[in-house]
Amino acid sequence: MWMMVHANGYALDAKGQRFEAVVVDGERIVAVGSTADLMLQFASRVDGILDLQGATVVPGLVDSHMHIAAVGEQALKLNLSGVRSKQALLDRVDEWARRLAPDEWVLGGGWDDNRFVDRILPTLEELNGAAGGRPMLLNRICQHAFLANSAALHLAGIDINAPDPPDGRYGRSHAGELTGLIYENAVRPILRVVPKRSKEQWKVALRAGMEMALKAGLTAVHTDDVRSFETFADTWETFYQLIHEDQVKLRVHELVDWHYLDEIPTVRHLLPKPDHWLQIGAAKLFADGAMGGSTAWLSAPYSDAPGWTGTPIYTPAELMSRIRSAREKGFASAVHAIGDAALDTLLTILEALPRGPLRDRIIHAEVIRPDLVERMAALGDRVVVDIQPRFTVSDFPWIADRLGDERIANACAWKTLKDAGLFLAGGSDAPIEPLEPLLGIHAAVTRRPPFADGDGYGMAEALSPEEAVRLFSRDTSYASQTETEKGVIAPGWLADFTVLDRDIVFPETVDQIRDANVLYTIVGGNMAYAADGRQVEWSA
Numbered sequence: 001m002w003m004m005v006h007a008n009g010y011a012l013d014a015k016g017q018r019f020e021a022v023v024v025d026g027e028r029i030v031a032v033g034s035t036a037d038l039m040l041q042f043a044s045r046v047d048g049i050l051d052l053q054g055a056t057v058v059p060g061l062v063d064s065h066m067h068i069a070a071v072g073e074q075a076l077k078l079n080l081s082g083v084r085s086k087q088a089l090l091d092r093v094d095e096w097a098r099r100l101a102p103d104e105w106v107l108g109g110g111w112d113d114n115r116f117v118d119r120i121l122p123t124l125e126e127l128n129g130a131a132g133g134r135p136m137l138l139n140r141i142c143q144h145a146f147l148a149n150s151a152a153l154h155l156a157g158i159d160i161n162a163p164d165p166p167d168g169r170y171g172r173s174h175a176g177e178l179t180g181l182i183y184e185n186a187v188r189p190i191l192r193v194v195p196k197r198s199k200e201q202w203k204v205a206l207r208a209g210m211e212m213a214l215k216a217g218l219t220a221v222h223t224d225d226v227r228s229f230e231t232f233a234d235t236w237e238t239f240y241q242l243i244h245e246d247q248v249k250l251r252v253h254e255l256v257d258w259h260y261l262d263e264i265p266t267v268r269h270l271l272p273k274p275d276h277w278l279q280i281g282a283a284k285l286f287a288d289g290a291m292g293g294s295t296a297w298l299s300a301p302y303s304d305a306p307g308w309t310g311t312p313i314y315t316p317a318e319l320m321s322r323i324r325s326a327r328e329k330g331f332a333s334a335v336h337a338i339g340d341a342a343l344d345t346l347l348t349i350l351e352a353l354p355r356g357p358l359r360d361r362i363i364h365a366e367v368i369r370p371d372l373v374e375r376m377a378a379l380g381d382r383v384v385v386d387i388q389p390r391f392t393v394s395d396f397p398w399i400a401d402r403l404g405d406e407r408i409a410n411a412c413a414w415k416t417l418k419d420a421g422l423f424l425a426g427g428s429d430a431p432i433e434p435l436e437p438l439l440g441i442h443a444a445v446t447r448r449p450p451f452a453d454g455d456g457y458g459m460a461e462a463l464s465p466e467e468a469v470r471l472f473s474r475d476t477s478y479a480s481q482t483e484t485e486k487g488v489i490a491p492g493w494l495a496d497f498t499v500l501d502r503d504i505v506f507p508e509t510v511d512q513i514r515d516a517n518v519l520y521t522i523v524g525g526n527m528a529y530a531a532d533g534r535q536v537e538w539s540a
């Protein structure tokens with residue numbers, strides 16, 4: 001048993017209670033109250049006391065949607081997220097490729113042509129030159145578009161005049177030849193020939209991602225990684241080893257890509273059982289693409305591409321049968337739906353199905369027609385909507401060109417959804433967005449880049465700091481159906497806390513949220529992360 005005292009504590013319960021001190025026994029909270037009261041009752045019985053000297057304590061922050069293996073893997077790949085022009089991209093590729101063996105793949109990601117000052121992409125010849133003859137594949141920041149060079153296309157058996165596959169498309173020159181730009185599943189033949197990372201390499205990546213999450217103040221993540229490992233068993237085993245053997249104390253709620261569901265019954269008996277640390281989540285499916293590459297499925301054409309509405313990934317009947325088959329196997333569905341047509345189709349399916357034993361999840365819901373809000377609300381707590389407040393930073397202002405003046409008011413309309421009574425859960429979609437929950441909370445409040453001045457985009461849809469902190473704590477526990485265990489600081493609840501050097505619930509200025517530093521991340525009573533120079537043992 002140990003205690004924290006002199007905290008600026010927010011219980012974030014229904015009554016909005018404040019506290020100074022918390023007593024923890026094992027993985028749970030025993031008592032919450034004033035420093036004087038709890039010292040009197042517990043000081044003689046505890047093994048240690050952590051004096052927080054006024055630091056802010058909130059329930060452990062949780063990310064409701066991310067890809068943590070991919071977050072960690074970025075450390076092993078060329079990171080193009082800061083690149084702001086075509087030439088800068090080519091220079092970075094050239095510099096990276098020179099350090100590789102002559103036949104080694106150039107793998108990278110994070111490029112965002114919407115952020116390029118010149119808004120143009122390199123030609124195939126330029127890509128070939130920069131990679132020095134090596135095969136190359138560079139993922140766009142949204143993961144729905146890619147740049148490949150001639151060596152990669154050749155290894156994948158894709159001819160310069162290849163037709164588009166049914167579930168993807170190639171960028172083409174006036175002469176109809178491939179430019180190296182690839183959309184959606186047209187990339188699959190290349191992914192098949194990229195050398196696979198070993199289970200050991202993925203473990204290194206996963207550990208890096210989990211440690212980054214703890215450092216950022218996250219106590220739990222809802223994450224989608226089976227496609228990285230390509231087997232559920234390896235994914236599960238690796239998480240288990242890191243959490244329980246290597247003591248990387250982050251809670252993990254693992255979504256399972258739909259294509260891997262059939263593997264679970266055959267391996268389940270071989271694997272350690274789920275517990276509070278490691279849980280199997282919903283079946284992950286995609287209804288459409290993303291706004292960045294204009295692959296999100298809209299109910300009316302894109303404003304900057306006459307006649308083009310984007311496309312669904314599956315026909316409505318196929319999506320329904322996949323959701324239904326997941327249910328038959330005991331899984332809720334977690335469906336990526338960015339455009340309003342994708343959302344409409346998904347709602348029609350969920351409305352037609354009876355209430356399942358578990359809550360379904362709608363991931364993103366970025367473009368929302370007003371008539372869809374009521375339909376989502378009518379589903380009540382059957383459905384949780386996983387929103388990513390950082391999309392207001394990365395997708396504005398260019399998303400206005402895609403949607404036009406009228407529809408832009410319905411993009412990232414978080415306050416409208418909240419006021420309609422919907423269950424929302426905050427996440428990052430890292431590595432597409434930064435994984436720091438403080439940046440997500442800041443974005444939900446300001447709807448602008450962290451260091452911009454003035455008002456953000458569509459401030460009518462901004463959340464209060466308190467709402468935003470709840471979005472990344474208690475609200476996420478509805479999505480993992482742990483809402484009686486996680487997200488409130490009260491006796492009996494799990495001892496998950498994020499400790500910060502600034503107040504983020506009632507900050508004096510909104511940018512205090514951005515500037516706050518994580519001092520401690522405490523998970524299940526374990527000191528999972530302590531900032532440099534901070535004590536990691538309780539003083540006796």
Ligand SMILES: [Zn+2]
Pocket residue numbers: 065066067429
């Ligand atoms: Zn995602």
